[in-house]
Amino acid sequence: MGRTIVVTAGKGGVGKTTVTANLGALLTKLGNKVVVVDMDIGLRNLDVVMGLENRVVYNIMDVSDGKCKINQALVRDKTLPGLFLLPASQIHTKKDINIDKIVEIISIIENSFDYILLDSPAGIEKGFESASAPAKEALIVVTPDVSSVRDADRVIGILENRGILAISLIVNRYDINLVNRKKMLNADSVVDILGLDLIGMIPEDKSVIESTNKGELLVNYANGSPANKAFENISRRIEGEDVPFLNFNSQRRGIFSLFRRR
Ligand code: ADP
Ligand code: MG
Numbered sequence: 001m002g003r004t005i006v007v008t009a010g011k012g013g014v015g016k017t018t019v020t021a022n023l024g025a026l027l028t029k030l031g032n033k034v035v036v037v038d039m040d041i042g043l044r045n046l047d048v049v050m051g052l053e054n055r056v057v058y059n060i061m062d063v064s065d066g067k068c069k070i071n072q073a074l075v076r077d078k079t080l081p082g083l084f085l086l087p088a089s090q091i092h093t094k095k096d097i098n099i100d101k102i103v104e105i106i107s108i109i110e111n112s113f114d115y116i117l118l119d120s121p122a123g124i125e126k127g128f129e130s131a132s133a134p135a136k137e138a139l140i141v142v143t144p145d146v147s148s149v150r151d152a153d154r155v156i157g158i159l160e161n162r163g164i165l166a167i168s169l170i171v172n173r174y175d176i177n178l179v180n181r182k183k184m185l186n187a188d189s190v191v192d193i194l195g196l197d198l199i200g201m202i203p204e205d206k207s208v209i210e211s212t213n214k215g216e217l218l219v220n221y222a223n224g225s226p227a228n229k230a231f232e233n234i235s236r237r238i239e240g241e242d243v244p245f246l247n248f249n250s251q252r253r254g255i256f257s258l259f260r261r262r
Contacts, residue, residue: 009142173203
């Protein structure tokens with residue numbers, strides 16, 4: 001029986017789609033069979049981020065409408081044989097969604113996958129509702145700024161009201177230089193404000209934007225990048241491993257010690 005996890009946030013543009021695609025990839029690398037489900041029709045959809053847009057034939061709404069079987073709508077990833085995408089519809093609007101059907105589809109998928117990651121749209125409307133309705137767990141993505149954290153707080157309240165209590169926090173686009181100059185909230189403050197368990201911090205990393213624009217998963221585009229390392233650690237923690245947190249200050253100290261030696 002697979003674990004169904006919604007990847008959500010209070011607002012758009014904080015990295016939900018990036019997190020869904022790359023965690024999906026790294027959980028697959030750990031030997032799991034994973035499906036990432038696109039519940040959003042956004043600027044950079046999961047199919048585009050994964051470079052699979054040309055392989056999409058059917059989508060989750062077609063399954064819901066009985067136009068195809070689940071297996072026909074699943075798109076296998078180009079590089080990772082255990083990773084699948086269930087695409088979003090480009091023509092339906094959120095009001096067309098039948099939430100009961102979505103819950104039914106996901107419960108069937110749970111029988112043949114280890115992880116089902118649901119990429120949620122921004123906001124707290126019907127799209128978010130249908131992404132969170134089938135989920136038993138949630139990953140909240142925030143960037144370290146006041147508005148993102150405030151909006152996340154609202155979403156956490158809603159998820160808890162729905163009985164999703166296994167909620168973990170991902171702080172994305174963390175920039176230690178900005179934190180040290182007090183231009184960005186530090187991770188401890190974010191954790192204190194939201195009262196969630198921190199499962200990982202992903203650094204601001206230009207290889208993320210580059211890989212997004214190329215339609216490649218980070219694990220293929222920049223395997224050794226700091227962001228990919230962070231995703232790898234998060235996927236291990238999801239699997240229950242006790243992985244120490246990356247030291248975001250070490251690079252900075254490294255530079256200073258270099259100066260001192262001269
Ligand atoms: P959402 O799904 O929440 O709207 P996306 O995942 O589409 O957000 O990310 C929005 C933009 O931010 C994308 O261009 C993506 O490449 C960029 N981005 C996300 N995370 C990072 C990061 N850690 N470092 C640099 N850029 C990032
Ligand atoms: Mg998105």
